[in-house]
Amino acid sequence: MIENVTKFTNQLDAAARLLEILPKKELVERKTLIICPSFDSVILVDEIARELNLSYEMLFCENISAPNNAECDIASVSETEEIVINDELVRAFGISYDFIYGEAHRKYEEILKQIYKFRKGEQIKSLQSRNVLLIDEGCETGLTAMICVKTLIKLGAKTISYATPLIAADVAVSLGDLVDEIYTTQKIVNFIDVDSYYDEKIPVTNELIMSILLDSPKYLPLQKEQGEEDAI
Incomplete structure:
Protein backbone atom coordinates (compact mmCIF):
# COMPACT_ATOMS: atom_id res chain seq x y z
CA MET A 1 0.00 0.00 0.00
CA ILE A 2 1.36 3.40 -1.03
CA GLU A 3 1.83 5.75 1.91
CA ASN A 4 0.15 9.14 1.88
CA VAL A 5 2.16 10.91 -0.81
CA THR A 6 1.20 13.11 -3.73
CA LYS A 7 1.50 11.33 -7.07
CA PHE A 8 2.57 13.02 -10.30
CA THR A 9 0.50 12.90 -13.46
CA ASN A 10 3.59 12.38 -15.63
CA GLN A 11 7.16 13.58 -16.05
CA LEU A 12 6.07 17.07 -17.13
CA ASP A 13 3.96 17.46 -14.00
CA ALA A 14 6.93 16.32 -11.90
CA ALA A 15 9.16 18.85 -13.67
CA ALA A 16 6.72 21.67 -12.93
CA ARG A 17 6.58 20.83 -9.24
CA LEU A 18 10.34 20.42 -8.97
CA LEU A 19 10.79 23.83 -10.59
CA GLU A 20 8.71 25.34 -7.80
CA ILE A 21 11.34 24.44 -5.19
CA LEU A 22 14.57 24.89 -7.18
CA PRO A 23 16.61 28.07 -6.49
CA LYS A 24 16.20 29.31 -10.07
CA LYS A 25 18.04 32.61 -9.74
CA GLU A 26 21.03 31.01 -8.02
CA LEU A 27 21.26 28.20 -10.57
CA VAL A 28 21.22 30.66 -13.46
CA GLU A 29 23.70 33.08 -11.89
CA ARG A 30 26.14 30.22 -11.26
CA LYS A 31 25.75 29.05 -14.87
CA THR A 32 24.90 25.62 -13.56
CA LEU A 33 25.28 22.64 -15.87
CA ILE A 34 22.43 20.16 -15.55
CA ILE A 35 23.30 16.45 -15.72
CA CYS A 36 20.80 13.80 -16.82
CA PRO A 37 21.70 10.32 -15.51
CA SER A 38 19.30 8.15 -17.51
CA PHE A 39 17.11 8.02 -20.59
CA ASP A 40 14.07 7.70 -18.32
CA SER A 41 14.86 11.18 -16.97
CA VAL A 42 15.31 12.97 -20.31
CA ILE A 43 11.72 14.25 -20.54
CA LEU A 44 11.93 15.70 -17.03
CA VAL A 45 15.42 17.15 -17.46
CA ASP A 46 14.79 18.70 -20.86
CA GLU A 47 11.69 20.48 -19.55
CA ILE A 48 13.56 21.92 -16.57
CA ALA A 49 16.57 22.91 -18.69
CA ARG A 50 14.34 24.81 -21.10
CA GLU A 51 12.54 26.61 -18.28
CA LEU A 52 15.81 27.63 -16.62
CA ASN A 53 17.58 28.32 -19.93
CA LEU A 54 20.49 26.13 -18.84
CA SER A 55 22.41 23.54 -20.83
CA TYR A 56 22.34 19.87 -19.94
CA GLU A 57 24.50 16.86 -20.63
CA MET A 58 23.88 13.12 -20.45
CA LEU A 59 26.03 11.09 -18.08
CA PHE A 60 25.90 7.53 -19.33
CA GLN A 123 33.69 11.58 -24.28
CA ILE A 124 32.13 13.81 -21.63
CA LYS A 125 34.16 16.98 -21.18
CA SER A 126 35.97 17.99 -18.01
CA LEU A 127 33.70 19.67 -15.48
CA GLN A 128 36.56 21.46 -13.78
CA SER A 129 35.20 24.33 -11.66
CA ARG A 130 31.64 23.78 -12.92
CA ASN A 131 28.58 23.92 -10.69
CA VAL A 132 26.49 20.85 -11.47
CA LEU A 133 22.86 19.94 -10.82
CA LEU A 134 22.11 16.23 -11.20
CA ILE A 135 18.41 15.66 -11.92
CA ASP A 136 16.66 12.28 -11.85
CA GLU A 137 13.00 11.30 -12.18
CA GLY A 138 13.09 9.45 -8.86
CA CYS A 139 15.51 7.87 -6.42
CA GLU A 140 14.77 4.47 -4.92
CA THR A 141 18.12 2.88 -3.97
CA GLY A 142 20.50 5.75 -4.71
CA LEU A 143 22.78 3.53 -6.80
CA THR A 144 22.48 5.63 -9.95
CA ALA A 145 22.88 8.87 -8.00
CA MET A 146 25.99 7.56 -6.26
CA ILE A 147 27.75 6.41 -9.44
CA CYS A 148 26.96 9.78 -11.00
CA VAL A 149 28.29 11.71 -8.02
CA LYS A 150 31.49 9.63 -7.98
CA THR A 151 31.96 10.30 -11.69
CA LEU A 152 31.21 14.02 -11.41
CA ILE A 153 33.80 14.33 -8.66
CA LYS A 154 36.36 12.60 -10.89
CA LEU A 155 35.49 15.03 -13.69
CA GLY A 156 36.30 17.96 -11.40
CA ALA A 157 32.89 19.41 -10.60
CA LYS A 158 33.13 22.36 -8.21
CA THR A 159 29.75 21.75 -6.56
CA ILE A 160 27.22 18.94 -7.00
CA SER A 161 23.55 19.31 -6.12
CA TYR A 162 20.90 16.65 -6.60
CA ALA A 163 17.27 17.20 -7.56
CA THR A 164 14.50 14.64 -7.85
CA PRO A 165 10.72 14.78 -7.48
CA LEU A 166 10.78 11.92 -4.96
CA ILE A 167 13.38 10.03 -2.99
CA ALA A 168 13.49 7.24 -0.42
CA ALA A 169 13.98 8.85 2.98
CA ASP A 170 16.91 6.64 3.99
CA VAL A 171 18.67 7.27 0.68
CA ALA A 172 18.26 11.04 1.17
CA VAL A 173 20.17 10.73 4.43
CA SER A 174 23.10 8.77 2.96
CA LEU A 175 23.22 10.81 -0.25
CA GLY A 176 23.13 14.03 1.74
CA ASP A 177 26.69 13.32 2.89
CA LEU A 178 27.92 13.19 -0.72
CA VAL A 179 26.32 16.23 -2.34
CA ASP A 180 26.13 19.92 -1.52
CA GLU A 181 22.34 20.10 -1.63
CA ILE A 182 19.31 17.88 -2.23
CA TYR A 183 16.11 19.31 -3.72
CA THR A 184 13.02 17.11 -3.61
CA THR A 185 9.28 17.52 -3.27
CA GLN A 186 8.86 14.31 -1.26
CA LYS A 187 10.94 12.05 0.96
CA ILE A 188 9.17 8.71 1.20
CA VAL A 189 9.74 6.31 4.08
CA ASN A 190 8.17 3.18 2.57
CA PHE A 191 9.39 3.68 -0.99
CA ILE A 192 7.93 1.19 -3.48
CA ASP A 193 9.35 2.00 -6.91
CA VAL A 194 9.57 5.16 -9.00
CA ASP A 195 6.80 4.27 -11.45
CA SER A 196 4.29 3.77 -8.61
CA TYR A 197 4.30 7.51 -7.95
CA TYR A 198 3.39 8.51 -11.52
CA ASP A 199 -0.17 8.11 -12.81
CA GLU A 200 0.48 8.06 -16.55
CA LYS A 201 4.15 8.29 -17.41
CA ILE A 202 4.96 9.30 -20.95
CA PRO A 203 6.43 6.14 -22.54
CA VAL A 204 10.16 6.50 -23.11
CA THR A 205 11.40 5.07 -26.41
CA ASN A 206 14.70 5.45 -28.26
CA GLU A 207 12.87 7.37 -30.97
CA LEU A 208 11.37 9.83 -28.46
CA ILE A 209 14.68 10.36 -26.68
CA MET A 210 16.54 11.00 -29.91
CA SER A 211 13.80 13.39 -31.03
CA ILE A 212 13.99 15.35 -27.77
CA LEU A 213 17.78 15.60 -27.84
CA LEU A 214 17.91 16.60 -31.51
CA ASP A 215 15.22 19.25 -31.11
CA SER A 216 16.41 20.66 -27.81
CA PRO A 217 18.49 23.87 -27.85
CA LYS A 218 19.65 22.94 -24.35
CA TYR A 219 21.27 19.52 -24.94
CA LEU A 220 24.93 20.52 -24.94
CA PRO A 221 26.50 18.02 -27.38
CA LEU A 222 23.96 18.80 -30.10
CA GLN A 223 23.28 22.46 -29.44
CA LYS A 224 22.31 24.33 -32.55
CA GLU A 225 22.95 27.71 -30.99
CA GLN A 226 26.63 28.52 -30.50
CA GLY A 227 28.05 30.94 -28.00
CA GLU A 228 25.35 30.57 -25.38
CA GLU A 229 26.42 31.94 -22.04
CA ASP A 230 25.85 28.63 -20.27
CA ALA A 231 27.73 26.48 -22.78
CA ILE A 232 31.13 25.08 -21.94
Missing part, protein backbone atom coordinates in the same frame (compact mmCIF):
# COMPACT_ATOMS: atom_id res chain seq x y z
CA CYS A 61 25.89 4.73 -16.77
CA GLU A 62 24.50 1.21 -16.51
CA ASN A 63 23.37 -0.78 -13.50
CA ILE A 64 24.50 -4.37 -12.94
CA SER A 65 21.88 -6.86 -11.77
CA ALA A 66 22.27 -9.87 -9.50
CA PRO A 67 22.89 -13.04 -11.60
CA ASN A 68 19.58 -14.66 -10.61
CA ASN A 69 17.44 -11.54 -10.16
CA ALA A 70 17.24 -8.99 -12.95
CA GLU A 71 15.18 -6.69 -10.72
CA CYS A 72 17.92 -6.40 -8.09
CA ASP A 73 20.75 -4.00 -8.94
CA ILE A 74 23.98 -4.69 -7.09
CA ALA A 75 26.40 -2.29 -8.79
CA SER A 76 26.71 0.45 -11.39
CA VAL A 77 29.37 1.52 -13.89
CA SER A 78 29.73 4.90 -15.59
CA GLU A 79 31.24 6.08 -18.86
CA THR A 80 34.49 7.01 -17.08
CA GLU A 81 34.63 3.38 -15.86
CA GLU A 82 33.92 4.32 -12.28
CA ILE A 83 32.16 1.53 -10.35
CA VAL A 84 29.91 1.64 -7.30
CA ILE A 85 29.09 -1.69 -5.62
CA ASN A 86 26.45 -2.49 -3.01
CA ASP A 87 28.76 -4.64 -0.91
CA GLU A 88 25.99 -5.58 1.52
CA LEU A 89 23.90 -7.18 -1.24
CA VAL A 90 26.93 -8.78 -2.84
CA ARG A 91 27.86 -10.49 0.41
CA ALA A 92 24.26 -11.45 1.19
CA PHE A 93 23.82 -13.14 -2.21
CA GLY A 94 27.31 -14.66 -2.27
CA ILE A 95 28.15 -12.95 -5.56
CA SER A 96 31.77 -12.94 -6.67
CA TYR A 97 33.48 -9.67 -7.48
CA ASP A 98 34.84 -11.31 -10.63
CA PHE A 99 31.24 -11.53 -11.82
CA ILE A 100 30.67 -7.85 -11.09
CA TYR A 101 33.80 -6.66 -12.87
CA GLY A 102 33.04 -8.92 -15.81
CA GLU A 103 29.55 -7.46 -16.07
CA ALA A 104 30.95 -3.95 -15.66
CA HIS A 105 33.16 -4.52 -18.72
CA ARG A 106 30.19 -5.80 -20.71
CA LYS A 107 28.01 -2.89 -19.64
CA TYR A 108 30.77 -0.44 -20.52
CA GLU A 109 30.67 -1.72 -24.09
CA GLU A 110 26.97 -0.81 -24.16
CA ILE A 111 27.78 2.64 -22.79
CA LEU A 112 30.25 3.22 -25.63
CA LYS A 113 27.44 2.58 -28.12
CA GLN A 114 25.28 5.15 -26.32
CA ILE A 115 28.09 7.70 -26.44
CA TYR A 116 28.45 7.16 -30.16
CA LYS A 117 24.72 7.50 -30.78
CA PHE A 118 23.81 10.34 -28.45
CA ARG A 119 27.06 12.32 -28.15
CA LYS A 120 28.58 11.74 -31.57
CA GLY A 121 31.24 9.49 -30.03
CA GLU A 122 32.72 12.27 -27.89
Whole structure:
Protein backbone atom coordinates (compact mmCIF):
# COMPACT_ATOMS: atom_id res chain seq x y z
CA MET A 1 0.00 0.00 0.00
CA ILE A 2 1.36 3.40 -1.03
CA GLU A 3 1.83 5.75 1.91
CA ASN A 4 0.15 9.14 1.88
CA VAL A 5 2.16 10.91 -0.81
CA THR A 6 1.20 13.11 -3.73
CA LYS A 7 1.50 11.33 -7.07
CA PHE A 8 2.57 13.02 -10.30
CA THR A 9 0.50 12.90 -13.46
CA ASN A 10 3.59 12.38 -15.63
CA GLN A 11 7.16 13.58 -16.05
CA LEU A 12 6.07 17.07 -17.13
CA ASP A 13 3.96 17.46 -14.00
CA ALA A 14 6.93 16.32 -11.90
CA ALA A 15 9.16 18.85 -13.67
CA ALA A 16 6.72 21.67 -12.93
CA ARG A 17 6.58 20.83 -9.24
CA LEU A 18 10.34 20.42 -8.97
CA LEU A 19 10.79 23.83 -10.59
CA GLU A 20 8.71 25.34 -7.80
CA ILE A 21 11.34 24.44 -5.19
CA LEU A 22 14.57 24.89 -7.18
CA PRO A 23 16.61 28.07 -6.49
CA LYS A 24 16.20 29.31 -10.07
CA LYS A 25 18.04 32.61 -9.74
CA GLU A 26 21.03 31.01 -8.02
CA LEU A 27 21.26 28.20 -10.57
CA VAL A 28 21.22 30.66 -13.46
CA GLU A 29 23.70 33.08 -11.89
CA ARG A 30 26.14 30.22 -11.26
CA LYS A 31 25.75 29.05 -14.87
CA THR A 32 24.90 25.62 -13.56
CA LEU A 33 25.28 22.64 -15.87
CA ILE A 34 22.43 20.16 -15.55
CA ILE A 35 23.30 16.45 -15.72
CA CYS A 36 20.80 13.80 -16.82
CA PRO A 37 21.70 10.32 -15.51
CA SER A 38 19.30 8.15 -17.51
CA PHE A 39 17.11 8.02 -20.59
CA ASP A 40 14.07 7.70 -18.32
CA SER A 41 14.86 11.18 -16.97
CA VAL A 42 15.31 12.97 -20.31
CA ILE A 43 11.72 14.25 -20.54
CA LEU A 44 11.93 15.70 -17.03
CA VAL A 45 15.42 17.15 -17.46
CA ASP A 46 14.79 18.70 -20.86
CA GLU A 47 11.69 20.48 -19.55
CA ILE A 48 13.56 21.92 -16.57
CA ALA A 49 16.57 22.91 -18.69
CA ARG A 50 14.34 24.81 -21.10
CA GLU A 51 12.54 26.61 -18.28
CA LEU A 52 15.81 27.63 -16.62
CA ASN A 53 17.58 28.32 -19.93
CA LEU A 54 20.49 26.13 -18.84
CA SER A 55 22.41 23.54 -20.83
CA TYR A 56 22.34 19.87 -19.94
CA GLU A 57 24.50 16.86 -20.63
CA MET A 58 23.88 13.12 -20.45
CA LEU A 59 26.03 11.09 -18.08
CA PHE A 60 25.90 7.53 -19.33
CA CYS A 61 25.89 4.73 -16.77
CA GLU A 62 24.50 1.21 -16.51
CA ASN A 63 23.37 -0.78 -13.50
CA ILE A 64 24.50 -4.37 -12.94
CA SER A 65 21.88 -6.86 -11.77
CA ALA A 66 22.27 -9.87 -9.50
CA PRO A 67 22.89 -13.04 -11.60
CA ASN A 68 19.58 -14.66 -10.61
CA ASN A 69 17.44 -11.54 -10.16
CA ALA A 70 17.24 -8.99 -12.95
CA GLU A 71 15.18 -6.69 -10.72
CA CYS A 72 17.92 -6.40 -8.09
CA ASP A 73 20.75 -4.00 -8.94
CA ILE A 74 23.98 -4.69 -7.09
CA ALA A 75 26.40 -2.29 -8.79
CA SER A 76 26.71 0.45 -11.39
CA VAL A 77 29.37 1.52 -13.89
CA SER A 78 29.73 4.90 -15.59
CA GLU A 79 31.24 6.08 -18.86
CA THR A 80 34.49 7.01 -17.08
CA GLU A 81 34.63 3.38 -15.86
CA GLU A 82 33.92 4.32 -12.28
CA ILE A 83 32.16 1.53 -10.35
CA VAL A 84 29.91 1.64 -7.30
CA ILE A 85 29.09 -1.69 -5.62
CA ASN A 86 26.45 -2.49 -3.01
CA ASP A 87 28.76 -4.64 -0.91
CA GLU A 88 25.99 -5.58 1.52
CA LEU A 89 23.90 -7.18 -1.24
CA VAL A 90 26.93 -8.78 -2.84
CA ARG A 91 27.86 -10.49 0.41
CA ALA A 92 24.26 -11.45 1.19
CA PHE A 93 23.82 -13.14 -2.21
CA GLY A 94 27.31 -14.66 -2.27
CA ILE A 95 28.15 -12.95 -5.56
CA SER A 96 31.77 -12.94 -6.67
CA TYR A 97 33.48 -9.67 -7.48
CA ASP A 98 34.84 -11.31 -10.63
CA PHE A 99 31.24 -11.53 -11.82
CA ILE A 100 30.67 -7.85 -11.09
CA TYR A 101 33.80 -6.66 -12.87
CA GLY A 102 33.04 -8.92 -15.81
CA GLU A 103 29.55 -7.46 -16.07
CA ALA A 104 30.95 -3.95 -15.66
CA HIS A 105 33.16 -4.52 -18.72
CA ARG A 106 30.19 -5.80 -20.71
CA LYS A 107 28.01 -2.89 -19.64
CA TYR A 108 30.77 -0.44 -20.52
CA GLU A 109 30.67 -1.72 -24.09
CA GLU A 110 26.97 -0.81 -24.16
CA ILE A 111 27.78 2.64 -22.79
CA LEU A 112 30.25 3.22 -25.63
CA LYS A 113 27.44 2.58 -28.12
CA GLN A 114 25.28 5.15 -26.32
CA ILE A 115 28.09 7.70 -26.44
CA TYR A 116 28.45 7.16 -30.16
CA LYS A 117 24.72 7.50 -30.78
CA PHE A 118 23.81 10.34 -28.45
CA ARG A 119 27.06 12.32 -28.15
CA LYS A 120 28.58 11.74 -31.57
CA GLY A 121 31.24 9.49 -30.03
CA GLU A 122 32.72 12.27 -27.89
CA GLN A 123 33.69 11.58 -24.28
CA ILE A 124 32.13 13.81 -21.63
CA LYS A 125 34.16 16.98 -21.18
CA SER A 126 35.97 17.99 -18.01
CA LEU A 127 33.70 19.67 -15.48
CA GLN A 128 36.56 21.46 -13.78
CA SER A 129 35.20 24.33 -11.66
CA ARG A 130 31.64 23.78 -12.92
CA ASN A 131 28.58 23.92 -10.69
CA VAL A 132 26.49 20.85 -11.47
CA LEU A 133 22.86 19.94 -10.82
CA LEU A 134 22.11 16.23 -11.20
CA ILE A 135 18.41 15.66 -11.92
CA ASP A 136 16.66 12.28 -11.85
CA GLU A 137 13.00 11.30 -12.18
CA GLY A 138 13.09 9.45 -8.86
CA CYS A 139 15.51 7.87 -6.42
CA GLU A 140 14.77 4.47 -4.92
CA THR A 141 18.12 2.88 -3.97
CA GLY A 142 20.50 5.75 -4.71
CA LEU A 143 22.78 3.53 -6.80
CA THR A 144 22.48 5.63 -9.95
CA ALA A 145 22.88 8.87 -8.00
CA MET A 146 25.99 7.56 -6.26
CA ILE A 147 27.75 6.41 -9.44
CA CYS A 148 26.96 9.78 -11.00
CA VAL A 149 28.29 11.71 -8.02
CA LYS A 150 31.49 9.63 -7.98
CA THR A 151 31.96 10.30 -11.69
CA LEU A 152 31.21 14.02 -11.41
CA ILE A 153 33.80 14.33 -8.66
CA LYS A 154 36.36 12.60 -10.89
CA LEU A 155 35.49 15.03 -13.69
CA GLY A 156 36.30 17.96 -11.40
CA ALA A 157 32.89 19.41 -10.60
CA LYS A 158 33.13 22.36 -8.21
CA THR A 159 29.75 21.75 -6.56
CA ILE A 160 27.22 18.94 -7.00
CA SER A 161 23.55 19.31 -6.12
CA TYR A 162 20.90 16.65 -6.60
CA ALA A 163 17.27 17.20 -7.56
CA THR A 164 14.50 14.64 -7.85
CA PRO A 165 10.72 14.78 -7.48
CA LEU A 166 10.78 11.92 -4.96
CA ILE A 167 13.38 10.03 -2.99
CA ALA A 168 13.49 7.24 -0.42
CA ALA A 169 13.98 8.85 2.98
CA ASP A 170 16.91 6.64 3.99
CA VAL A 171 18.67 7.27 0.68
CA ALA A 172 18.26 11.04 1.17
CA VAL A 173 20.17 10.73 4.43
CA SER A 174 23.10 8.77 2.96
CA LEU A 175 23.22 10.81 -0.25
CA GLY A 176 23.13 14.03 1.74
CA ASP A 177 26.69 13.32 2.89
CA LEU A 178 27.92 13.19 -0.72
CA VAL A 179 26.32 16.23 -2.34
CA ASP A 180 26.13 19.92 -1.52
CA GLU A 181 22.34 20.10 -1.63
CA ILE A 182 19.31 17.88 -2.23
CA TYR A 183 16.11 19.31 -3.72
CA THR A 184 13.02 17.11 -3.61
CA THR A 185 9.28 17.52 -3.27
CA GLN A 186 8.86 14.31 -1.26
CA LYS A 187 10.94 12.05 0.96
CA ILE A 188 9.17 8.71 1.20
CA VAL A 189 9.74 6.31 4.08
CA ASN A 190 8.17 3.18 2.57
CA PHE A 191 9.39 3.68 -0.99
CA ILE A 192 7.93 1.19 -3.48
CA ASP A 193 9.35 2.00 -6.91
CA VAL A 194 9.57 5.16 -9.00
CA ASP A 195 6.80 4.27 -11.45
CA SER A 196 4.29 3.77 -8.61
CA TYR A 197 4.30 7.51 -7.95
CA TYR A 198 3.39 8.51 -11.52
CA ASP A 199 -0.17 8.11 -12.81
CA GLU A 200 0.48 8.06 -16.55
CA LYS A 201 4.15 8.29 -17.41
CA ILE A 202 4.96 9.30 -20.95
CA PRO A 203 6.43 6.14 -22.54
CA VAL A 204 10.16 6.50 -23.11
CA THR A 205 11.40 5.07 -26.41
CA ASN A 206 14.70 5.45 -28.26
CA GLU A 207 12.87 7.37 -30.97
CA LEU A 208 11.37 9.83 -28.46
CA ILE A 209 14.68 10.36 -26.68
CA MET A 210 16.54 11.00 -29.91
CA SER A 211 13.80 13.39 -31.03
CA ILE A 212 13.99 15.35 -27.77
CA LEU A 213 17.78 15.60 -27.84
CA LEU A 214 17.91 16.60 -31.51
CA ASP A 215 15.22 19.25 -31.11
CA SER A 216 16.41 20.66 -27.81
CA PRO A 217 18.49 23.87 -27.85
CA LYS A 218 19.65 22.94 -24.35
CA TYR A 219 21.27 19.52 -24.94
CA LEU A 220 24.93 20.52 -24.94
CA PRO A 221 26.50 18.02 -27.38
CA LEU A 222 23.96 18.80 -30.10
CA GLN A 223 23.28 22.46 -29.44
CA LYS A 224 22.31 24.33 -32.55
CA GLU A 225 22.95 27.71 -30.99
CA GLN A 226 26.63 28.52 -30.50
CA GLY A 227 28.05 30.94 -28.00
CA GLU A 228 25.35 30.57 -25.38
CA GLU A 229 26.42 31.94 -22.04
CA ASP A 230 25.85 28.63 -20.27
CA ALA A 231 27.73 26.48 -22.78
CA ILE A 232 31.13 25.08 -21.94
